[in-house]
Amino acid sequence: MTAVAGADTGAETSPPVAVETTPETGAAPDSEFLRETALRIRRHIVDMCAGPEGGHLGGSLSSADILTVLYFSVLRCDPAAPHDPARDVFLLSKGHGAIGLYATLAERGYFPVSELETYARPGGRLMGHPVRAVPGVEMPTGSLGHGLALGLGFALSARLASRTNRAFVLMGDGELQEGSCWEAAIAASAQGADNLVAVVDRNGLQLTGETEGIAPLEPMAERWRSFNWAVREVDGHDHEALREALASAPWEPGRPSLVVARTVKGQGLPMVAGKVHSHYATLSERMHARAVRALRAGER
Amino acid sequence: MTAVAGADTGAETSPPVAVETTPETGAAPDSEFLRETALRIRRHIVDMCAGPEGGHLGGSLSSADILTVLYFSVLRCDPAAPHDPARDVFLLSKGHGAIGLYATLAERGYFPVSELETYARPGGRLMGHPVRAVPGVEMPTGSLGHGLALGLGFALSARLASRTNRAFVLMGDGELQEGSCWEAAIAASAQGADNLVAVVDRNGLQLTGETEGIAPLEPMAERWRSFNWAVREVDGHDHEALREALASAPWEPGRPSLVVARTVKGQGLPMVAGKVHSHYATLSERMHARAVRALRAGER
Amino acid sequence: MSAAATRTVYRDALVERMGADSTAVCLDTDTGLFSGVDFGDAAARYINLGIAEHTLMGVAAGMAASGWRPYVNTMAAFAGARALEAVKIDIAYNGLPVRIMATHSGVSAGHLGPTHHALEDLAVMRVLPNMTVVVPADGASTSALLGQVAELPGPVYVRLGRKPTPSLPEDTPPPVLGLIQRLRDGGEVVLVCAGPLPVLAALEAAETLAAEDGLDVGVLHAHTLKPFDTATLTAATAGARLVVTVEEHWPAGGLGSAVAEELAEHAPRPLLRIAMPDRFVDTVGGQERLMADNGITAEGVTARMRAKLAGLAGPAGTATVPGTQTRPSP
């Protein structure tokens, strides 16, 4: 609850570089490394959903590859200097995907992987939605529709300080029913904030059903284009495609970038994949074991 | 502040018909009649801006033709039965255009034209933004971004009661920077509310400058189309074009309708037309006289 | 002790109501509360607007102005904060009969954290003219109050929880909207409370203080925060040495403030306000634990009351409420 230490208003620091090396090996993060990392993240997600309160399973799984690619081959960030003013900033606007973010941050070295066991357990700091007490979490989210405006704030901050760092924001597709997303979208393109990159986790499902059945969001890409954003659509589980799109942003000078990441809610777990009830799950021991087997099988 | 009397939930009443006759003559509202009415409305607007508090001159003048056409040849409404459940409902989402609405309601017979002199004067009921104490005002507006959701509420009410009446909502273009407009737009098309008709007073200006300079709204028509609305663009000062578009809505079954009315802020007064400072004016006696002359000259 | 979640009790009551009242409408925002619910013939009157809380309030206002009676569904944090301006202008100003059914109030969202907690909602709703503000304490009071709420001509805010909370004692009579309910007689020290865990904590604290400290302790259940029942409060506290409020809310503007306002204006009394501390709650835990961490348990209430009573009793046994002894006789 304390403000971030140190003013980020122009001091000269050498920017951290994106992980072009895997944390462990020093080698370039090849597809194998990313795949294994994403699998570990999914495994953590499943583990946390077997904890006392369960968790937002489906949306965390659908985001897992996006988070993996962001934190392991796109973001210029350094767990040892989480407040470095030159860092790229990431905001989980769909804050209910917290367990996916925690798993990613732990794997990336922001805090020990063992701490994931404390998720939703009294005494710990890993709450159901991200809070700033958790190393690597930039802003508390969880109420849908806040991330894009926050991201724009970070993006404008960097520009005012003549820095080249970027702000990345991950939104849910159902989240886009909130007007605040479009309000921020208008302001972002108006400000020409091309250091702002948003990703929509387009899994087609929200809490109670299909987005297109409840309040349609298609034609999604056209919507964003008509709001003067640069838009690309990718397979949200294809690491190379995600990396290519995210790392190369901005694609059009003066325009913020939007990646429509086509995903499957619950990706990796056939028993829930694409199903609306994947949204929140408390896994019994038996279900958890089945889920772990399914993850392993899927990866082979 | 009392709720509207009488439940509007299905009672059989014969719907009021649109004014196919002029209130005065019994003849069809020909173009001459509409032109004269619009001129009278503009004159009232100018008069009110010479009152103690001045008024929202530019945006009221840009809406004058839209309001004229709506109230004199499109809306099924009856000043003698302002709460008739079968009426078409109109909401001035850009509530700061109140003086234009008051002028129109008075001309249409909701209250005496002489009452317009009480605008912004203590003891009267004509406030700077519309309140329900004024006959014909359906809902208080003035905070931008409320009208579309309210209109959707009326539209869904009619549908639930198996009525064919429609809800019309007039928005400002700057108003569309509010996320709540887009939130309601999503919900409206999702609900297939084709008895909802929105008009954007596209005068290109907001309070401090050009919309496209502050927070661009183009491509406007594409935006609305991508939100699954049926869209038509018309000259917002061409009565026949407005009437054709408004009267024929819905144009596509299952879709709400959006009219982009291309207007000039301050239309009718060359000294302010198209100028940002037309937004709010307190006219001196001299300026008022000049404005009255200009209105007359323009009409000839 | 039985337990129920006030939100599921409400849900079931609404399904019934929708059948009985053909003007009742259920407006939803993808909450999930109605997943699998069968509204039967009333199904057309259930509308899921998507994740759109401002729109929810605006649509409800439009429908209420057209004669419908909308029950709008969202979390307390989104009703009282996200959509506040639509509640203020579209609903409260017009005095329209919208029922704002707010779940996940207080810290009932537990580990979901500050974005999902609502410890400001009573302050926010209480300040709005025309608003009736209701805080049921368990399943039975939820049912009883909902039946009365249904008939109100104006807007109502109903504060509901998330998970089951224990019921009030079985012999508790149904509350009457607008009237403070005396749960326990006693006039020396009077507890005023609202919400599931505060009411239970207050009842138990009263018992303890009566048994162990020989005090005559009353408990008032102030389920209707607005309009506030001044008459019962002032009558029941007329002879009290101390009045104590217990609530699941931040300190400013909620029940404690309502009681402070009433007492100060009508019958000044020493007051102890027990509320959630003035900070965001971002430790992990369920509702009960988060409240316990912050002293809202029978033991916490008892201890704070004892300390306050000890402070009130001066060295010579005279009142030392600052200033009272120097009050000039008029």
Add this chain to the structure above:
Amino acid sequence: MSAAATRTVYRDALVERMGADSTAVCLDTDTGLFSGVDFGDAAARYINLGIAEHTLMGVAAGMAASGWRPYVNTMAAFAGARALEAVKIDIAYNGLPVRIMATHSGVSAGHLGPTHHALEDLAVMRVLPNMTVVVPADGASTSALLGQVAELPGPVYVRLGRKPTPSLPEDTPPPVLGLIQRLRDGGEVVLVCAGPLPVLAALEAAETLAAEDGLDVGVLHAHTLKPFDTATLTAATAGARLVVTVEEHWPAGGLGSAVAEELAEHAPRPLLRIAMPDRFVDTVGGQERLMADNGITAEGVTARMRAKLAGLAGPAGTATVPGTQTRPSP
């Protein structure tokens, strides 16, 4: 008596501040307050985000978290109601140094009506943890308080007006943030007030009651509503027969509630809360008239105080505050 609009005083002060503090940023929402203003070298730090109040608060939070000091500009109704959730979560929860500069507060928007009035903002801002809530009373106090606000490490809500209002007496010293300012000594009856017209009404009422009724009347200027200066309040009211609050706000949750809370907990005293009545103000008029219509003038305050004092004095001249006479000695 001179007059100034607190919002234009703020605007001019901000232009200076932007020059002096290279971390200060001015975020606007098409308010028009800065039309024609020349920020000079600081021009890049003025950003008009369009008509987008939620976005405003989110952007401000992101910038504050990055080390900037944003001054955000909108009307009080849109800061406290439309964008409340962003204020709550993005700004208050994070304790970020955003300065919320809210114009058109109270009924200063006059004939613009209920959508533009903000009679709920103090309740709403006061309930939020980490928030500092400031209500300047004239141009001079605006300048003085802004200088102090600039240094605060956390969020601040500053309540400003629209049109010029009369200045406080020329010899009034500059207020100190967080401390109640004694504008007039007197301990028998103590007025506590905030905001331009209430302070002036209180000062004049005090004069009248001293001159005509021979009362010893004090006036406290409570410009900082949060954190509240309990020590000065309780000290200054220790011997008071009556405490009176005067404010431009609805009755629940504002200054009157803050004082009621403090008094009831620390030093119970009879209290009269003078506020705008609990209804939307939709009669036509300017700020002064709308307040006068609702009794917030020197005469109105004087009359209500006389009536209250008469009620307090019992038949035999003893206190008849309900219950006081029956208070059992502990």
